[in-house]
Amino acid sequence: MKSISFKTYFDTDGRPPLLDVRSPAEYAKGHVPGALSFPLFSDEERAVVGTLYKQVSKNAAVMKGLEMAGAKMANFVKEAKELVPGNEVALHCWRGGKRSSSLATLLEFMGYDVQVLEGGYKAYRNLALGHFLNKKLKLLVLGGKTGSAKTEVLHEMEKMGEQVIDLEGLANHKGSAFGALGEKPQPTVEQFENNLFEVFRKLDFEKRVWIENESKAIGCIYVPDGLWAQMCSGILIELEVPFEKRIGHLVQQYAHFPKGEIIAALEKIRKRLGGQNVKAAQEAFEAGDMATAASFALKYYDKSYQYGTDKKAFSEKHVFETSQDSFVETAKNLIHFADKHNF
Numbered sequence: 001m002k003s004i005s006f007k008t009y010f011d012t013d014g015r016p017p018l019l020d021v022r023s024p025a026e027y028a029k030g031h032v033p034g035a036l037s038f039p040l041f042s043d044e045e046r047a048v049v050g051t052l053y054k055q056v057s058k059n060a061a062v063m064k065g066l067e068m069a070g071a072k073m074a075n076f077v078k079e080a081k082e083l084v085p086g087n088e089v090a091l092h093c094w095r096g097g098k099r100s101s102s103l104a105t106l107l108e109f110m111g112y113d114v115q116v117l118e119g120g121y122k123a124y125r126n127l128a129l130g131h132f133l134n135k136k137l138k139l140l141v142l143g144g145k146t147g148s149a150k151t152e153v154l155h156e157m158e159k160m161g162e163q164v165i166d167l168e169g170l171a172n173h174k175g176s177a178f179g180a181l182g183e184k185p186q187p188t189v190e191q192f193e194n195n196l197f198e199v200f201r202k203l204d205f206e207k208r209v210w211i212e213n214e215s216k217a218i219g220c221i222y223v224p225d226g227l228w229a230q231m232c233s234g235i236l237i238e239l240e241v242p243f244e245k246r247i248g249h250l251v252q253q254y255a256h257f258p259k260g261e262i263i264a265a266l267e268k269i270r271k272r273l274g275g276q277n278v279k280a281a282q283e284a285f286e287a288g289d290m291a292t293a294a295s296f297a298l299k300y301y302d303k304s305y306q307y308g309t310d311k312k313a314f315s316e317k318h319v320f321e322t323s324q325d326s327f328v329e330t331a332k333n334l335i336h337f338a339d340k341h342n343f
Contacts, residue, residue: 001101001104001105001108001114001115001116002114002115002116003115003116003117003118004090004115004116004117004118005117005118005119005123006117006118006119006123006124006127007127009090009115009117010201015090016084016086016088016089016090016113016115017036017083017084017085017088017089017090018032018034018035018036018090018091018092018117019035019036019037019038019080019083019084019089019090019091019092019103020032020035020036020037020038020039020092020093020121021038021039021040021091021092021093021099021100021103022039022093022094022099022121023039023041023042023043023045023046024037024039024042024043025043025046026046026094026121027039028188029188029190029191030121030125030188030190030191030193030194031121031191031194032092032121032124032194033194033195033198034198035092036083038076038079038080038083038091038103040065040069040076040093040099040102040103041065041068041069041099045068048064048068049061049064049065049068052064069102073106076103076106076107077106077107077110080107080110080112084112087111087112087113088112088113088115089107089112089113089114089115090114090115090116090117091103091104091107091114091115091116091117092116092117092120092121092124093120093121094120094121094122095119095120095121095122095123096120097116097118097120100116100117100120101116104116124194125190125194127197128193128194128197128200129193129224129226131197131200131201132193132196132197132200132224132225132226132227133225133226134226135200135205136205136230137203137205137209137227137230137234138205138206138207138208138209138343139208139209139211139230139231139234139235140208140209140210140211140234140235140237140338140343141210141211141212141213141231141234141235141236141237141314142154142210142211142212142213142237142239142334143212143213143236143237143238143239143309144213144238144239144240144241145241145246145298145301145302145305145306146176146246146250146297146298146301146302146305147241147245147246147247147249147250147294147298148239148241148246148249148324149241149249149324149327149330150212150213150239151166151168151169151174151212152327153239153327153330153331153334154166154210154212155327156327156328156330156331157210157331157334157335159331160331160332160335162208162210162335163203163204163207163208163209163210164209164210164211165196165199165209165210165211166212167196167211167212167214167218167223168212168214168218170187170192170195170196170199171186171187171192171218171219171221172184172185172186172187172219173186173218173219173220173221175214175215175218175219176301177265177266177268177269178254178262178265178297179218179219180219181254181257181261181262181265182257186219186220186221187221189220189221189222192221193224196224196227208338208343211231211234213231213236213238213309214231215308216228231312232312232313232314233312233313233314233315234314234315235314235315235316235317235318235343236309236312236314236316236317236318237318237320237334237337237338238309238317238318238319238320239320239322239324239330240319240320240321240322241322241323241324242323242324243298245323245324246298247291247294247295247298248291249324250290250294250297250298251290251291251294254290254294255290259285259286262285262293263282263285266278266281266282266285266293266297269297269300272300272304273296273297273299273300277296277299277300278296280292280296281293281296281297284296318337318341320333320334320337
């Protein structure tokens with residue numbers, strides 16, 4: 001059995017599968033991306049052991065834990081064989097190492113080459129959050145009003161080798177009242193931070209990084225403070241796209257969703273858009289005139305976007321006009337623009 005740090009684990013090529021031995025609820029709240037759930041205790045068992053530890057004694061908790069885990073040893077070995085294709089494996093628990101070391105001993109006895117991650121999940125979180133606070137990015141913030149297809153352009157730039165942080169993709173949300181349509185359920189804030197750290201780990205901090213001009217809240221997710229501060233002070237490149245092109249993009253993006261979901265999304269912005277405008281938008285949508293419905297929604301979102309953007313203290317601001325006929329061409333031209341300005 002070998003004890004290693006998370007940094008050493010991440011820096012190792014061909015690292016072994018990582019098993020998270022915390023309870024299912026702990027794993028669901030937040031886990032290392034790619035780690036597999038391999039709980040020593042169920043949620044109920046963990047609650048019993050924790051209660052004994054607090055109300056009786058440490059020894060009573062340990063004995064109860066041994067009683068629970070001992071009856072499942074054969075199942076642990078069987079499950080490990082199903083999860084791990086080879087004979088190398090890494091384990092971690094929350095912090096103290098008791099849960100991971102107990103399973104590590106069992107798996108080592110069964111012939112596995114075992115690594116235990118020092119400090120457990122708590123050490124991982126400290127490492128992750130430290131990157132947000134301490135790593136300075138050469139950040140280019142891609143702006144543009146709703147319907148400017150910023151996300152699509154960023155994806156094309158990423159294909160061309162640019163470094164991109166896709167916050168909406170990580171959050172499973174497009175950042176508006178309509179943002180959850182067609183998306184998977186959002187991760188917890190903690191898991192979002194973990195997924196974001198996975199992107200950070202792979203960045204070359206000497207090169208520029210593109211990110212979309214977002215609000216701090218993306219659905220129920222919040223951008224970490226360290227990254228948010230950099231987003232508000234980075235270099236803004238604002239896509240200026242003709243209004244009719246933005247309308248066309250929104251129609252293409254949302255028209256196929258069920259009417260009930262679109263109308264429910266419009267209701268979310270009733271107070272800010274105004275009852276009359278919401279009613280007109282709903283009537284247009286019911287009549288099959290998605291373009292008119294989208295134009296009413298943009299009355300609110302354009303004002304909201306401009307207000308949020310004006311509050312940020314960008315170090316530089318540049319306007320980039322585009323007809324947005326081709327996301328690929330826009331991406332190429334943006335890269336050329338950034339190269340020309342030595343960003």
